[in-house]
Amino acid sequence: MMDDHRHRFRDAHQDIETAKGIPDTPQTRSPSYALAFADPEFLCREELRPVRLQLELLKPEMLMAEYGIKSTVVLFGGARIPDPVKKDKARTKTLADLSTFYDEARKFAKIITERSMAEGKGENVIVTGGGPGVMEAGNRGAEDAGGVSIGLNIVLPHEQAPNSYVTPELAFNFHYFAIRKMHFLMRASAIAVFPGGFGTLDELFETLTLIQTGRMERVPFLLFGRKFWETIINWDALSKAGTISADDIDLFRFVDTADEAMECMDNWHLPATKRDGIPGR
Numbered sequence: 001m002m003d004d005h006r007h008r009f010r011d012a013h014q015d016i017e018t019a020k021g022i023p024d025t026p027q028t029r030s031p032s033y034a035l036a037f038a039d040p041e042f043l044c045r046e047e048l049r050p051v052r053l054q055l056e057l058l059k060p061e062m063l064m065a066e067y068g069i070k071s072t073v074v075l076f077g078g079a080r081i082p083d084p085v086k087k088d089k090a091r092t093k094t095l096a097d098l099s100t101f102y103d104e105a106r107k108f109a110k111i112i113t114e115r116s117m118a119e120g121k122g123e124n125v126i127v128t129g130g131g132p133g134v135m136e137a138g139n140r141g142a143e144d145a146g147g148v149s150i151g152l153n154i155v156l157p158h159e160q161a162p163n164s165y166v167t168p169e170l171a172f173n174f175h176y177f178a179i180r181k182m183h184f185l186m187r188a189s190a191i192a193v194f195p196g197g198f199g200t201l202d203e204l205f206e207t208l209t210l211i212q213t214g215r216m217e218r219v220p221f222l223l224f225g226r227k228f229w230e231t232i233i234n235w236d237a238l239s240k241a242g243t244i245s246a247d248d249i250d251l252f253r254f255v256d257t258a259d260e261a262m263e264c265m266d267n268w269h270l271p272a273t274k275r276d277g278i279p280g281r
Contacts, residue, residue: 015035019034056179060152061183063169064170067148067169069122069187071125073124073188074185074190074191075108075126075134075135075192075194076184076203077128077193077200078134078197079129079134080197081099081134081194081195084099084100098225101224101225103137104224104261105138106137107257108138108262109140109144109145109149111262113125113144113149116147117145125149126138126150127183128166129151131160133196135151139151139166140165148170150167151172153171153173154173155175185216189219190219190222190265191220191221192222193223193224194224195229208221211251218251220264221251222252223252223254225254226254230254
């Protein structure tokens with residue numbers, strides 16, 4: 001029986017290699033002669049945007065499936081939150097104070113990864129944006145546990161690279177923010193949001209909107225740092241103004257430590273009366 005991934009047609013890789021040895025003529029030097037799937041200039045044309053969107057959806061999807069990733073726990077948070085050992089170099093005192101959340105993100109990711117490894121089924125694998133700050137802490141915590149983690153980078157105007165704790169085979173790079181967000185949430189079994197800036201706020205509100213509108217299943221949704229989040233977002237004012245409902249505030253819980261987060265996740269589906277004493281509103 002033939003292997004499922006084999007067929008009787010010539011392999012595309014073979015033709016790419018064969019094309020390298022063709023005679024050098026005006027015709028073969030013409031851009032029109034390049035194989036379409038091996039022609040970066042062609043693939044980057046404006047008209048090919050739908051193809052590029054599909055490729056960015058497919059590549060991580062296929063590689064994660066091949067790696068056995070079934071579900072993830074998402075860590076969103078600021079790139080500027082420093083490792084506490086480096087907090088003296090923080091730009092502001094507030095960032096230095098927020099460095100405690102680096103440690104909590106690292107601890108949270110370690111606990112989640114230890115549980116994931118015990119299950120051994122590719123469930124609840126840590127995924128971050130793959131950058132510095134809280135993202136680094138999440139990938140680092142997974143490595144502390146001896147497990148794997150995913151990093152979803154995106155090309156930005158300034159030079160960057162994935163943090164060194166991302167599992168190399170699960171380090172991905174994106175051009176489209178929208179597709180990157182899809183990969184964050186497609187497999188999410190829980191969301192943990194740490195203090196951050198515009199990017200974190202964008203991820204926070206888009207995810208809440210998807211859950212609020214029924215476009216995404218409700219999952220444990222944890223906001224680390226009650227003081228931070230209640231300072232920058234007046235949740236009660238939104239509810240009182242009627243722009244969100246009172247029930248919408250129940251879509252998430254406030255926690256301050258990794259231990260509180262785990263307790264909250266473990267009791268997420270209990271009725272409110274049985275959640276008394278569990279960190280939240």
